[in-house]
Amino acid sequence: MIKGLYTIASGMYPQWLEQEIVANNLANLNTTGFKKDSTYFKKVLDASLILNTVQGEENGLSDVQKVVTNFEQGT
Structure with a gap:
């Protein structure tokens, strides 16, 4: 239950x-x-989830890989 x-x-x-x-992006527009x-997100897959997954079905958890600031020159 807790898991x-x-x-x-x-x-x-x-x-x-x-x-x-x-x-935050909208507030500072x-x-x-x-x-x-x-x-940017990455998909974290557990080996037990891979073995029990029906073919064509997605399984796993999303995790935040990184938060990136865009430093391109504005207009």
């Missing part, structure tokens, strides 16, 4: 972080010199 709650929480964290970054951030 299932940890699995659910670990799936919610990357979504929460992405929402926080998007909200008109700020002079602001550089937007982006998130």
Whole structure:
């Protein structure tokens, strides 16, 4: 039971972080010199999940790999 709650929480964290970054980007849209951030996710697969997965079905957990700031020159 508790392991299932940890699995659910670990799936919610990357979504929460992405929402926080998007909200920050929107809040600072008109700020002079602001550089937007982006998130990159990786798929974390457990060996037991791979063995028990039906072919064609995706399985695994998402994890935030990194948060990157875009330093390209603005217009």
